[in-house]
Amino acid sequence: MEVKNLINGQLCTADSDRTADVFNPSTGEVITQVALSSDADCDRAVQAASNALQAWKNTPIIDRARIMFRYRDLLEQNFEQISALITTEHGKTLAESRAELKRGIEVVEFACGIPSLFMGQSLSNIATDVDSDVQRHPVGVCLGITPYNFPAMVPMWMYPIALVCGNTFILKPSEKVPLSAQKLGELLLEAGCPDGVFNIVHGDRSSVDVLLAHPDVAAVSFVGSTPAAKAVYAKGTAAGKRVQAAGGAKNFCLVMPDADPDLAVKALAAASFGCGGQRCMATSIAVPVGGIADSLVDRLSTHADRLTVGPTHQGDSVDMGPLIRREHVEHVESYLQAATEDSARVALDGRRGFDSNGFLLGPSVVDHVSFDTGLAQEEIFGPVLSVVRASTLEEAIALSHQCEFGNGASIFTSSGAAARKFREEFNAGMIGVNVGVPAPMAWFPFTGWNGSFFGDLHVQGAEGIQFYTRQKVTLTRWPERADDFEDPIWSSNR
Ligand code: NAD
Secondary structure (H helix, E strand, O other), X not given: OOOOEEEOOEEEOOOOOOEEEEEEOOOOEEXXXXXXXXXHHHHHHHHHHHHHXXXXXXXXXXHHHHHHHHHHHHHHHOHHHHHHHHHHHHOXXXXXXHHHHHHHHHHHHHHHOHHHHOOOEEEEEEEOOEEEEEEEEEOOEEEEEOOOOOOOHHHHHHHHHHHHOOOEEEEEOOXXXXXXXXXXXXXXXXXXXXOOOEEEXXXXXXXXXXXXXXXXXXXXXXEOOHHHHHHHHHHHHHOOXXXXXXXXXXXXXXXXXXXXXXXXXXXXXXXXXXXXXXXOOOEEEEEEEHHHHHHHHHHHHHHHHOOOEOOXXXXXXXXXXXXXXXXXXXXXXXXXXXXXXXXXXXXXXXXXXXXXXXXXXXXXXXXOOOOOOHHHHOOOXXXXXXXXXXXXXXXXXXXXXXXXXXXXXXXXXXXXXXXXXXXXXXXXXXXXXOOXXXXXXXXXXXXXXXXXXXXXXXXXXXXXXXXXXXXXXXXXXXXXXXXXXXOOOOOOOO
């Protein structure tokens, strides 16, 4: 499949000599190349989005919503094709790709309700004969920059909501996974999205820098690693734009002595090793509380060792696919090497010696991890679960206050009191109780805290609508007599 930019309703070749390889991580083969757009390509996309803005924001809101209804149908009709594309360029299993796409379609379904969601507020007779109301307006040209680990879902967190709010949009997908985004864009045109309203510019951080500096871009949604999120937030806000920037994570899972052990082991394995640990909500630290650590580590290692790991492009026969790139496998493996040097114990070693050119690495469980080491402090973003033992719930919760990140955290317990204390005191924005991956669905915001988020309004749900709109308050008075000059609000007689 050829990768092209989508500008002003046309698929077009980027005007650039710089390219990046796109791999099938299951086979290790290069499947295509993506041109990394030039400054001129970025500018053309912003021009197209700016030119389309006025007509789009004046399009009746129900017509904008109807495009999303048609888009939803097209996404359903093309569901298997898009899922297969995600698996091809990312490497996750087909089941994981289907689940990702479903989560994305739910955002489109949320966006279909925009006429109700967009409504303002009004109050009659706020002062004598004065009525007041507040209405929402779009912010303008919006930019979305997305990571490799959810090629469809993360872009879909952004543009369906931005577009129904009357904004135009430029998507800069991850250069590692450009194919799914392109298909999503083609379907949006087929659904009736007018030329220039939705645009795609492929590229790397240099394209991001050009788009971030462009005076005609009003708002920026970023999802990716913490260093990049910090940089985008700083540059975007310095250039006067509103920015929401979601970053990396180090997600904890506490297992209390009263937890159902079967549920805890299965959920923990799925949360740690699903998508090869390449989820921003993946569990990467297990904290067994009290005397259950030995048995939890044993059961978890046995369970994880039975997971089949292999190429995913030929169907659904494996539990876990490859990582995104060979260098990433090497990066993740370096933590297993460090574990030995840090006197942690590798209870399960994922370096299985695979007979494949794919970027494969099995699940690993590292026990007795000291909390001040890289295994506990850094985002590994691979199938490595660090076990940090704690004696009490209080001790386990205290660890979260020494962590740079604050995306998600779960507890497995049968005690309502423990669950409540955890929910109230754990230092992270998304909490699971007997749920392994507490990722909010489309109607709720994705509320990362600390170094996992920079900005004020998060993606998805009502916060998404707030982010992509600004409000205008109107005070209205129709005096009955022309000589009635007294100001009903500022008058001292009020
Ligand atoms: P990444 O930060 O390397 O890249 C993300 C996007 O930013 C890409 O489009 C890339 O081209 C661009 N980019 C990279 N460096 C940049 C820079 N310095 N300035 C501007 N743009 C830059 O992330 P990735 O490796 O593609 O994705 C994995 C990361 O994303 C993990 O850290 C993961 O936790 C995070 N993530 C977070 C969430 C969340 O909701 N918090 C969701 C998904 C992924």
